[in-house]
Amino acid sequence: MGLLGCLITLSLFLGSWLWLRHSSLVAVRDVRVTGLQGPGAPAVEAALVGAARRMSTLDVHPAALRAAVAPFPIVRDLQVSAAFPHGLHIRVIEQPPVAALAVGGTHTAVAADGVVLGPALLSASLPTLQGGAVAPAGQRLRSPSLLAALTVIGAAPAPMVTDLVRAFDGPMGLTLVLRRNLLAYFGDESRPHAKWLALARVLADPSSAGASYIDVRLPERPAAGFGAGAMPPLSGGTSANASPGEEGASGEQTASGGPQPLGREQGPAEAPSQGSERSGAPAEEVAGAHG
Numbered sequence: 001m002g003l004l005g006c007l008i009t010l011s012l013f014l015g016s017w018l019w020l021r022h023s024s025l026v027a028v029r030d031v032r033v034t035g036l037q038g039p040g041a042p043a044v045e046a047a048l049v050g051a052a053r054r055m056s057t058l059d060v061h062p063a064a065l066r067a068a069v070a071p072f073p074i075v076r077d078l079q080v081s082a083a084f085p086h087g088l089h090i091r092v093i094e095q096p097p098v099a100a101l102a103v104g105g106t107h108t109a110v111a112a113d114g115v116v117l118g119p120a121l122l123s124a125s126l127p128t129l130q131g132g133a134v135a136p137a138g139q140r141l142r143s144p145s146l147l148a149a150l151t152v153i154g155a156a157p158a159p160m161v162t163d164l165v166r167a168f169d170g171p172m173g174l175t176l177v178l179r180r181n182l183l184a185y186f187g188d189e190s191r192p193h194a195k196w197l198a199l200a201r202v203l204a205d206p207s208s209a210g211a212s213y214i215d216v217r218l219p220e221r222p223a224a225g226f227g228a229g230a231m232p233p234l235s236g237g238t239s240a241n242a243s244p245g246e247e248g249a250s251g252e253q254t255a256s257g258g259p260q261p262l263g264r265e266q267g268p269a270e271a272p273s274q275g276s277e278r279s280g281a282p283a284e285e286v287a288g289a290h291g
Helices: 002-021 041-052 062-068 144-154 192-204 283-289
Strands: 030-034 075-083 087-094 097-103 106-111 116-118 128-130 164-170 173-178 183-187 213-215 223-226 276-279
Touching: 030 041, 041 062, 041 087, 062 075, 097 144, 106 144, 128 144, 144 164, 144 173, 144 192, 183 192, 192 213
Parallel strands: 030 087, 097 128, 128 164, 183 213
Antiparallel strands: 075 087, 097 106, 106 116, 164 173, 173 183, 213 223, 223 276
16 A cells, blocks of 8 residues: 555656646746847847747757757857746857858858858958858858868957958968958968967057068967068167168068969969068067067
8 A cells, every 4th residue: 555655646746747847837938038149139039939938947948949040050059047937048159250251143151160151141341251162051161271261260359350351372371361451371270369469469569560461370470571662660779770681671572373262263363572571579579569
């Protein structure tokens, strides 16, 4: 009798739990969605709220929420937490567009990890990449050169993002074009944060004014290059009577051939003209010079 009583009690408890779990007493009514930005935010929020209100705070299905936002590639992940008895907080982790991929006459936004976001998220501020093929929205690009460029662009500090115009593979490897047609030689996608820091420090140094390109392939020894006929400004403590080549010029650098846009297409030559190059001080020294 004791065992039978325990089984009956357990059955009643389980039945009550199942009833409560799906009852209106714990139904999700108050849905709070955070982390959304941009023009697609209302549609994403509506999809999440609609899916969440078919759940209870004792029976939350994150997989169903992710399925509801699957048509929106900008959503990378969700973090879900229930607040008994009727609350549900959904934090959206986005993968915002960092570049516009141009293939022929087609343009589409892409994220830093190579996921294609579609043309709806394009904006005039996005730098341009040239590609050989456009993958459907939600899929990831496969081109190693495009993925390398996106890794570097995605690591750009916020104040420098608006200065980016486009990226291509050139004689110096991965090359970024900034405003005022300044070239930045990154070489490859390795150590992107260190290279961006070196670039920012060189740009902040008055001696780089008028440079046609900045080489940060070795971030510990960045160099600013100047076109033919353009000499870098004299830094403090430099004699005005110094002859050319004695101060600020470490030699000439030329690049044969034109750059090749990332992907399969080729574009016009943009290699820097022959001129002088000023090797920058190590990043730590530059930082110390500007306090």
